[in-house]
Amino acid sequence: MSLITRTVAAPVVPTSGALRPLGLDEVRITGGFWQDRQQVNGEATLPHIEHWLEKEGWLANFDRVAAGLTASEGRRGREFSDSEIYKYLEAVAWEIGRLGDSGSDRRNALEARFRAVVDRVAAAQDADGYLNTRFGHAGQESRWTQLEWGHELYCLGHLFQAAVARERTAPGADDGLLSIARRAADLIVESFGEHGIQSVCGHPEVEVGLAELGRVTGEQSYIDLAELFVERRGHQTLKDIEYGRAYFQDDVPVRDATVLRGHAVRANYLAAGALDIAVEKSDSGLLDALKAQWQRTVDRRTYVTGGQGSHHQDEAFGEDWELPSDRAYSETCAGIASIMFSWRLLLEENDVRYADLIERTLFNVVATSPSAEGTAFFYANTLHQRTPGEAGSPDEISPRASSSVRAPWFEVSCCPPNVARTFASLAAYVATVDDTGLQLHQYAPATIDTQLGGGGGRLGGRLAVEVETDYPRSGRIVVRVVEAPSDEVSLSLRVPSWATGATLAVGGGATEAGGSTEAGGSAETVSPGYATVTRVFSAGDVLELDLPMRPRFTRPDSRIDAIRGSVAVERGPEVFSLESAGLAGVGSGEEEFSRIEIDDTVEPVESHVDGRLTVTLRVAPEATSEWPYESELNAASDAEAFTAELLPYHAWGNRGPSTMRIWIPTQRR
């Protein structure tokens, strides 16, 4: 079944797979948690990013090349700064698509900004298609000579993704971005193809960009080159480095690897690109290898937040079970890259585990990065902040190291535009269709309106539903049918793995006086996975899913040394955190905070403040020893218990410098 002629305004459009994505014109988030973030993203984050791209001179680097000013002294930013412009363009393209015909003033302004940036990029492209502000011109190092650290192909991969986003949301637009991308892609097909340079880029990304560009353009040579890059990796064509070749996944061929390793963004971008190739080439061996890698990575190398990457040193995965809270790197971009990998697996396999991890990562990594205002970001997402640090300046660039305070921009500033493109395209991750009907993967107030059967399946006709919910504040999700085909259709609702005891009711659409919709039918318990109702639906039919949102203690596998003897608190998809800024008196100081224990015999309960939870804590007495390793156990704590509020982790760090922990020691020692 070929879908290549169908334009879907979504980030990933495979030629085949169990599920088919829906575009931003088919799924609109109409309220709630995620719409808030999308609005902040569009109104605050995107202008903020363009401001910094100008301020830091990363956009001006293109003007310099266009003007022939290529001596490296004048250039600003790191080797990969071009990619931030491309990710920004991608974000703006999705945002234009998200706005659709609504808000035309904002849309027109964005369109103008988009074209202005594309024009500056276009002016810097060489006659033969080469495009990079750091290499390849008079006074610069030669092109393709620094494959380990040069990021030339990496930057182009992001260019391709931007062009793909634009073509899918504004097909045939005359801004020229797709043509820029095609010329660059044609050049690298020649330069790195079968008879070209037999190596790969130190930072995977071009694979996923080429695969998607091939899907949009129908140009097989792009997909073939992506396949070559995937197959070449792991054969030590890159020079060895201090961190070892696992850093850029050049240690083991992709199809032989058993787990993600090395730099966590690189690892996930590569896995996403390799999966695109496995799908396009129907390579079941490669697919199976990637599925196994995903599973072991999730089982042994992923934080409870969904975050990945345990090392600051090389921004890398640790070994199995090496998951320190206090040195969690859990880079925002690694979370986004993990979603890219999981989403592709979900489309291919239709397995709820992938959607579960996407939700976990969206709520607890991606949503954690930006400040409430959308103009400051966490690069790393620690699970345990021991010292509050100092508030930074909103005008000051930050090194990427984590603190308790978000920074407006970074020397390596991959995360802000990565968050922006993810939020702008978020509606595409909400639902999919297949030959039997519609699947709901993520819950938000939304309208979904699509034509079934475009792929030649048995179903046909318009399916439109409305989703009403204030998830994750409540676990009640109401799906109301607006229009449905006359044939039998399946509606599938994801029941997350934590939602034991969920119920689903199906009814004929009675609307109560207060305006809230009730399914009417009797509720049945549904197991984690997908709860599917198959029948002929009519307008007004209602499905009501109730997910149990009782707060819960979560305990770690005993092999995770770093958090032994501790519990986390979760509620629905949200992981909670204890923040010193939220402690009134006792426990708030750094010294006391370090001695806080939780009484895990007292269940966490809803706080009087919406969205927060209340738990029972104690501050253990201070040890008197001058050496912290003794034969005798510390005396059992007889300190007075007090209650305190936990905050969703994604909301932490918005009240000024603070200490924080997700995993809280229990009184057991």
Added chain:
Amino acid sequence: MSLITRTVAAPVVPTSGALRPLGLDEVRITGGFWQDRQQVNGEATLPHIEHWLEKEGWLANFDRVAAGLTASEGRRGREFSDSEIYKYLEAVAWEIGRLGDSGSDRRNALEARFRAVVDRVAAAQDADGYLNTRFGHAGQESRWTQLEWGHELYCLGHLFQAAVARERTAPGADDGLLSIARRAADLIVESFGEHGIQSVCGHPEVEVGLAELGRVTGEQSYIDLAELFVERRGHQTLKDIEYGRAYFQDDVPVRDATVLRGHAVRANYLAAGALDIAVEKSDSGLLDALKAQWQRTVDRRTYVTGGQGSHHQDEAFGEDWELPSDRAYSETCAGIASIMFSWRLLLEENDVRYADLIERTLFNVVATSPSAEGTAFFYANTLHQRTPGEAGSPDEISPRASSSVRAPWFEVSCCPPNVARTFASLAAYVATVDDTGLQLHQYAPATIDTQLGGGGGRLGGRLAVEVETDYPRSGRIVVRVVEAPSDEVSLSLRVPSWATGATLAVGGGATEAGGSTEAGGSAETVSPGYATVTRVFSAGDVLELDLPMRPRFTRPDSRIDAIRGSVAVERGPEVFSLESAGLAGVGSGEEEFSRIEIDDTVEPVESHVDGRLTVTLRVAPEATSEWPYESELNAASDAEAFTAELLPYHAWGNRGPSTMRIWIPTQRR
């Protein structure tokens, strides 16, 4: 009281202090654990180091400068490679002193090697005293322009320490090293003095070198410059770097800091140099600050091994309580630097805590680094090795990252010569004298022979004792008086903090038939600290200290998250480790090893193999979940118990690639 005219063949000879050091000619280690290491060091490690200094071209860098070949392309090694030659020279100087008049063939051969290397260094010194193979000549970057990373003053600090070692062990030798050092020191007095460059070196070390060179030469300007360097640091005269200025302790003035922080070697070298200045300048404010820093660092930022440094990224201390076993950096050089700091505090303050930490660090960090053969080294000393890694080649240089396998040499190869100079000078850390008598700090079979009263105190005359022990295999230490002054003398024996229940017997020197010495008198219980006997001693008098060597479980302060719910096993000064290579079948595989728990209700006992201990373990059943964070606790282990041997940590990694852990989870969850 000025001791400046007294030559003591020891690494640190302060002008004043509570205790006075003894030289290598006064204390000789005559057998046992440490003599074994000293012999391997002299016979295997020193030739090994010189081989690699030649092989890597770091010695040849001096020849290149001497020949005017200074273009940077031809130079090999990192910015600081000169320092390895100087540390090697220092080690050889101590070794020549250690050999004394014995073994004259080896001594003569060493003397010839020493002089040959000094000649090559001398030839590279500029007319004005400047000495560096990386900076300051035609085709190189200018001198003193890269203070953050250039290491020029750092290298000179090690040159000064080498010259000091030589002058103290071979006073007035005509090899020229002292004169090389003085010319270089005179140059930097001019270049960095009161009217010179108002900054410091990115890597502290020159402070301690200048202070000691000032002591040896009586040249006050060297001590004054060291003081300037100490006082300038912390005032942000160095450029900021990604790790922050705490990395090189330029964040806070030394006298205002409350704890060691940043790069652990830098921090301890600086503290040692600052302490020299506090002593020489009678600066009690600075001294108090350093004592407080030492205490908080030991209390909150030190591993049970005595190791320091929790970060691989910046080789740095973590924050308080941030002590992950699996990412312990615990660099060998940081352990040595910590001993340098503690030893100076011990001489100044005569407080047993400093000697306790020195012993812990000697046995569990410094002794851990070299292989049994003395030709391979750990750079980092992890407390938990999750994967065995692969055996390296004895001819292959290693990046400095840790694995379970020692490497022959490193790109940054500070550790091997640092171990060598420490082992060669180790006898100097065994004992001290003061106006009342002799203090024994470290236990080894030894002869101690000194003239009391050289400092003008009330005592006078020869004091000679012999120490007999097979410590740490046994806790029995016999001190036999060979000769003593006719006046009352105090003999003080350290009772380590772990040795609760130690006994001391004093007797008149009865010798049993079997040759073993018994004090004869009745034993009295002595508390941790120093057990002192004051009386008129005669030849043949005996003190017998019995330290309880029962193996013990050690539990961590509850604030150290990384090892909560785990115990370590110690016996005397040795920390023990569980190594997969020592497990016969069950538990030895990587998967099973990760699930091992210890039954801490069964006391560890002596193994049938000397020096090992036996404990009771279980392998927990594997979790069945595909997500390692669950609401339910793992089921209690009902796996079968088995016994296994623990090895002293310093002996691990000598049986091929292996997993290992010091802290073992208990069955409590």
